[in-house]
Amino acid sequence: MFASSVAGSSRWFSFVNESWRIATLWLAGVLLFMSFRVFFLVYFHDRITTPIDLNVILNTLETGFAFDSAASGVCFSIPFLLNCILQPMRLGHWVRMVRNFTGKLFFVVAILLCITSITYIAEYGSQFNYFMFEGLHDDQQAIALTVIEQYRPWGSFLGLLALLVVAFKLCERVDKQSNSFLQRIFTDCKWKRTLLISIIVVLFICAIRGSFESRPASRKWSAVTPDPFINNLVINPFRSFFYAIKDYNDLQSHGVNGENPYLSHNSGLDALPLNALSKHTTAPLLAAPSQVFVIVMESYDSWPLQQKYAALNLTNQLKNLASKGIYLDNVLPAASSTMNSLSSIVSGIPYAGVNMSLIGPQNPSSKLSLFNQFEQLGYTSQFFYGGLLSWQNVGEYVLSQGVDKVYSAIDAGGKGSAGVWGIDDGQLFDLVAEKTTKKSFNVILSGSYHGPFNLDLDKYNYPYKSVADYPAEINKLAGELLDPYVLGHLWYADKMLGEFVAKMEQRYPDALFVITGDHYSRRNFHQRPNLYELTHVPMVIYGKGVSADLVPAQQVASHMDIAPTLLDLIAPANTQFYSMGQSLFNAAPDRRVFGFQTIRHNEQLWRGDLSALYEYYRVNERDKTQLLPATPSQFVEIDAQTEQAYTQYMATAWQLLTQGMD
Template identity: 80%
Template sequence: MLASSVFKSSRWFLFVNESWRIATLWFAGVLLFMSFRVFFLVYFHNRITASLDVDTVLNALKTGFAFDSAASGVCFSIPFLLNCILQPLRLGHWVRVVRILTAKLFFAVAILLCITSITYITEYGSQFNYFMFEGLHDDQQAIALTAIKQYQPWGSLLSLLLLLAVAFKLCHIIDKQSNGFLERIFTNCKWKRTFLIVLIVVLFVCAIRGSFESRPATRKWSAVTHDPFLNNLVINPFRSFVYAIKDYSELQNHGLEGANPYLKNNVTIAQDVLAGLEQHTSEPLLAAPSQVFFIVMESYDSWPLQHKYASLNLTNELKSLASKGIYLDSVLPAASSTMNSLSSLLSGIPYAGVNMSLIGPQQPASKLSLFNQLEQLGYTSQFFYGGLLSWQNVGQYVLSQGADKVYSATDAGGKGSAGVWGIDDGQLFDLVAEKTQAKSFNVIMSGSYHGPFNLDLTQYDYPFKSAADYPAAIQELETQLLDPYVLGHLWYSDKMLGSFVRKMQQRYPDALFIITGDHYSRRYLHPRPNLYELTHVPLVIYGNGVKSSMLNAQKIASHMDIAPTLLNLIAPANTAFYSVGQSLFSPTAERTVFGFQTVRNNKQLWRGDLSALYEYYAVNSLDKIQLMPTQTQAFKEIDAETEQAYNQYMAQAWHLLTQGKK
C-alpha cells in the first residue's frame, strides 16, 4: 500500500479528491432545491387544479432535477475549472479557498431565494418573474413594512438562519473529510488516469447542462404536466430568479434608443404609427356631463361580482351601479400591477413590459393621452391618489401626460389608519369631493384593498369576523378559505365607492362615472380560481342616460377600450382622437383583445410567455356559477396567427412609448 505522503503529493490524486468535494457540494445543492420543491408541492397543494398521478409527479421531479443540477453545477463550475487549471501547478490551496467561498455564497443565495419564494408564491401565485423588479421603482419602505405586517416573516427568518447554519457546517465537514476511499482508485497507469479525468469532465458538463440528452435544461421544455402551477414549480427559485433578471433586462435595457424586442418573426409596424390610430367619434350618446369621474379601484377584480359569490355581499355597491348602467365582466387589464395599468389607462399606450412612469416624463405627452383628449372637450383634468406622489414617480408621470392638478395623501393630512401606503379610501373620496371643480375630468386611484390589511373594520359593521361567519354554501367548500378580514378591505373599498358616487350624483345629477380595477387582486376566496378569475377586471359605466341596453354585457374588452368608449359617449360628432383600442359601441362580433402577456377572444384565453410557458382556459359560462370547477380543461397551444397579432400589438406599444413622437 502506498504511503499517505504519496497521495498528498500526487497532483492527480489531489485533483480527484478536490473534484469529489466539489461534487459533494453540487449534490447538496441539488438536494436543497429538490427538498424545497417537494415542500412547495405539499404546502401549496390546494393550488394544483389538475388530477395528478404518480408518473406525472415523478416526471415533474425528474425535470426539476435537471434544473437543480444545472443551477448547482454552474455555480460550482468556478472551483472545478480552477481545479483543472491550478492543481497541476501545485496551487491547490487556492482551489480550496475558492471552493469554500463559492459554496458559502451559493448556499446563502439559494437558501434566501428558496425561503423568499414561499412568500412570493403566496402573494403572486408563481415563482420569481420580471414583475419582482418593478419594486425597484416602488416605495421600498412601504413594501418592506407591508411584508412585515402582512406576512410576519419571523418564522421564515428563523428558518433562514437555521438552514444557513446547517449549510455552513456541511461546507466545513466536506472540507475536512479525508475521503480515504479515494485511495483505492489511486493508480500510476496513465490510461486509467486519463479515463477517470475524462469521466469527471463529462459528468461535470452533464451536471451544468442538467441533462445527458442533446438539449439542456431550459425554460422552454419545463411544462411537462397539465397543471400550470406544478409546471411553475419545475424550475427552482434560483433559476427562476435568473430568468426574472433576464426577462426584465431584455425589456428594460433597450431604452429610448434601443431595438424593439417584439419585432421578430416577420412582425412589422408602420412608419407612421400614429396615423393608423386616428379615429373619429360618431354622434354622442349622452349630453356632455358636467363632471366625469374615472375611478380605478386597487386590486378590484371580476371574481367577487360573479353570481356564485353573491352570498358574500362583498361588492354590493358596484353591483347596484352595474345594474343601473353598463357592466362588462370580460375586461383584460393592461398589466398585472397598479402603476403599469394606470400608466396605460392615462397615456393610452399599452404596457409592453417597460416601466412607463420613468420614460413618460422624459418626453412630451402621448398623443393618446386621456387627459389631453378630455381637455380638448373643455374639461379641467385632475388626478387623485391616496398615497404619496413619489410612489412610482406617479406625480411627475401624470403631469407629463397633461393633468392640470394632482392631489395625494399629503393634501388630506398625510396617512390614514392603514398607515403604510397613505390615506384610506374614505378619506380619498372626501378629498375628491372637496377638490372637484366645475366641468372637470377626475381620475381617482384608490388604495385600501392592498396589504398590509390593517383597517379597523369594526366601526363599519363588517359582518364576517371569521370563516365561520361565511354563508353555509361557502363553508361547505372543502378547502382553505381566504381570511375574511382581508376580504373586509374589499368590502370597505366598495362601501366607500358607493357612498362617494351617491354624494357626487346628488351634487352633480348629470355626472358620469367610469369604474374599473387596476388589475386582478391576486387574492381569491379559495386557492383554485380558474384562469378567468386570475385575469379579468370589471368595467362599469354609470350616470344619467346610461342604459344597460347600450352594450351587450358579454362583450369582451381591454383597458385600452375605455378611452375611445368614453369619447364616443360624450364628444361631439366627428371629433378626432387617437387610440389603440376601439369604442365598445362599435359593432364587432368576433374580436381578440390583449393585455401584457395575456390574450383573449370570445372563446379562449391565454396567459404567460406565449413562446414558452403559458396557461390556457376555454371560456365557460358555467364557471361563473359553479363554486369549484367540475373538470380539468384540456390545454391548447396558442395558434401562430394569434401569437403574431399579440407581438404586433406589443411592438406598436413599444414604438409608441419610445419612438412615438419622432
C-alpha cells in the same frame, strides 16, 4: 502507507480529491433545491387545479433535477475549472480557497432565494418573474412594512438562519474530509488516469447542462405536466431568479435606445404607425356631462361580482351601479400591477413590460393621453391618489401626460389607518368631493384593498368576524377560504365607492362614472380559482342616459377601451383622437383583446410567457354561477394569427412608449 504518501503528493490524486469535494457540494445544492420543490408541492397543494398521479410527480422531480443540476453545476464550475488549471501547477491551495468561498456564497444566495420564494408564491402564485423588479421603483419601505405586517416572516427568518448554519458546517466538513477511500483508485497507469479524468470532465459538463441528452435544461422544455402551477415549480428559485432578470432586461432593452424586443425575432412585423391609430367619434350618445370620473379601484377584480358569490354581499354598491348602467365582466386589465395599469389607462399606451412611470416623463406627452384628449373637450383634468406622489413616480408621470392638477394623501392631511400606503378610501373620496371643480375630468386611484390590512371594520358594521359567519352555501367550498378580515377591506372599498357616487350624483345629476379594477387582487376567496378569475376585472359605465343595451353584456374588452368609449359617448361627432383600443359601442363581437402576456378571443383565454409557456382556459359562463369549479378545459395552443396580432400590439406599445411616433 507508501501508497498513501505517494497519493498525497500526486497532482493527479489532488485533482481527483478536490473534484470529489466539489461534487459533494454540487450534490448538496441539488438536494437543497429538490427539497424546496417538494416542500412547495406540499405546502401549496391547494393551488394545484388538475388531477395528478405518480407519473406527474416523477416527471416534475426528474425535470426539476435537470434544472437543479444545472444551477448548482454552473455555480461550482469556477472552482472546478481552477482545479483543472491550478492542480497541475501545484497551486491546490488556491482551488481550496475559491471552493470554500464559492460554496458559502452559493448556499447564502440559494437558501435566501428559496426562503423568499415562499412569500413570493403565496402573494403572486408563481416563482420569481420580471414583475419582482418593479419593486425597485416602488416605495420600498412601504413594501417591507407590508411584508412584515401581512406575512410576519419570523418563521422564514429563523429557517433561513438554521439552513445557513447547516450549509456552512457542511462546507467546513467537506473541506476537512480526508476522503481516504479515494486512495483505493490511486494508480500510476497513465491510461487509467486519463480515463478517470475524462469521466470526471464529462460528468461535470453533464451536470452543468442538466442533461445527458442533446438538449440542455431549458425553460421552454419545463412544462412537463398538465398543471400550470406545478410546471412553474419545475424551475428552481435560483434559476427562476435569473430568468426574471433576463426577461426584465429583454423587455427594458437597456432603456429607450434599445431594439424593440417584440420585433427582434419577428422580422416580418412592424409596429403600427401613428396614423393607423387615428379614429373619429360618431354622433355623441349623451350631452357632455359636467363631471367625468374614471375610478380605478385597487385589486378590485371580477370574482366578487359573480353570481356564485352573491350571498357574500361584498360588492353590492358596484352591483347596484352595474344594474343601472353598462356592466362588463369580460375585461382584461392592461397589467397585473397597479402603476402599469394606471399608466396604460391615462397615457393610452398599453403596458408592454417596460416601467412606464420612469420612461414616460422623459418623453413628450403621449398623443393618446386621456387627460389631453379630454382637455380638448373643455374639461379641467385632475388626478387623485390616496398615497404619496413619490410612489412609483406617479406624480411626475401623470403630470407628464398632461393632467392639470394632482392631489395626494398630503392634501387630505397625511396618513389614515391605511398606514404605510396613505389615506383610506373614505378620506380619498372626501378629498375628491372637496376638490371637484366645474366641468372636470377626474382620474381616481383607490388603495384600501391593499395589504397590510388594518382598518377598524367594526365601526362600519362589517358582518363577518370569522369564516363560520360566511353563508352556509359558501362554506361548502373545500379548503381554506380567504380570511374575512382581509375580505372586509374589499367590502369597505365598495361601500366608500357607493357613498361617493351617490354624493356626486346628487351634486351633479349629469355626472358620468367609469369604474374598473387596476388588476386582479391575487387574493382569491378559495384556493382553486380558474384562469378567468385570475385575469379579469369589471368595468361599469354609469350615469344619466347610460343604459345596458348600449353594449352587449358579453362583449370582451380591455382597459385600453376606456378612452375611446368615453370619447365616443360624449365628444362631438367626427372628433379625431388616437387610441389602441376600440369604442365598445361599435366593437366587433368576436374581437381579440390583449393585456400584458394575456389574450382573450371569444371564450378562449391564454396567459403566460406566450413565446414559451402559457396557460389556457375556455371561459364558461356556468363557472360564473356554479360554486364548485368545472372540469378544466382541454389545452388549446394560440393560433399563429392571434399570436402575431398580440406581438404587433405589444411592439407598437413599446415603440410608442420608448421612441414615440410622429
